[in-house]
Amino acid sequence: MRKPIIAGNWKMNKTASEAISFVEAVKNNIPANSAVDSVVGSPALFLQSLAEAAKGTELKVSAQNCYFENAGAFTGENSPAAIADLGVQYVIIGHSERREYFHETDEDINKKAKAIIANDMTPIVCCGETLEQREAGETASWIKGQVENALDGLTNEQVANLVVAYEPIWAIGTGKSSSAADANETCGVVRETIANKFGQEVADKVRIQYGGSVKPENIKEYMAEEHIDGALVGGAALEADSFLALLEAVK
Numbered sequence: 001m002r003k004p005i006i007a008g009n010w011k012m013n014k015t016a017s018e019a020i021s022f023v024e025a026v027k028n029n030i031p032a033n034s035a036v037d038s039v040v041g042s043p044a045l046f047l048q049s050l051a052e053a054a055k056g057t058e059l060k061v062s063a064q065n066c067y068f069e070n071a072g073a074f075t076g077e078n079s080p081a082a083i084a085d086l087g088v089q090y091v092i093i094g095h096s097e098r099r100e101y102f103h104e105t106d107e108d109i110n111k112k113a114k115a116i117i118a119n120d121m122t123p124i125v126c127c128g129e130t131l132e133q134r135e136a137g138e139t140a141s142w143i144k145g146q147v148e149n150a151l152d153g154l155t156n157e158q159v160a161n162l163v164v165a166y167e168p169i170w171a172i173g174t175g176k177s178s179s180a181a182d183a184n185e186t187c188g189v190v191r192e193t194i195a196n197k198f199g200q201e202v203a204d205k206v207r208i209q210y211g212g213s214v215k216p217e218n219i220k221e222y223m224a225e226e227h228i229d230g231a232l233v234g235g236a237a238l239e240a241d242s243f244l245a246l247l248e249a250v251k
């Protein structure tokens, strides 16, 4: 039985005081030993204060990116070792916005996944196709390639413990969510790809999220699907009430 995981991704939104207000509003409203893992993905600027504010509660904090080296002459980058030292537990990597605007490659994402795991954090590895790829019938082969490349060289145990987020790019922030059946089909491709590369036992353990215009009103439809174990949520995770409503709908 895979434990559901709901992760908010704030992207480049919020000031420090807004970020803290969110965590203060949410952290004590998640019951102890919750049946759902709750994660909030913050800009790097607020990770320290959020990790301190959330310490000892059920709310976990995620970075939205990191570099793949722990230290060195990499101006402007954030070290995974330094992020882990703050008490951060997750790092989102390979989001389509980072691939598109910051030219991240599958190879970068693979190196980041290894660095995050080496620092005892959990990567949330994103994959997803464009509308053109979907219309050309290339979704399954594209997702298979992204997943194989991102996870290459990881051990079975490492893969079993990470999270994959399937986010069709055309559904992100557009209000045009994928149907639950279509999302499940592609999450099934992710699981099959992992089964072929790492074995069925690993594939049965890995948690796969759907992301793209998820909100409290539609999350149950996704969570009812066989291969969907949670959601990576942008817009509907920006406000505490909406984030709590997502958790409430899943528990």
Ligand SMILES: O=C[C@H](O)COP(=O)(O)O
Residues within 6 Å of the ligand: 009, 095, 167, 171, 172, 173, 174, 175, 211, 212, 213, 214, 232, 233, 234, 235, 236
């Ligand atoms: O990381 C989150 C996704 O990009 C989804 O964003 P959205 O829920 O605003 O569509």
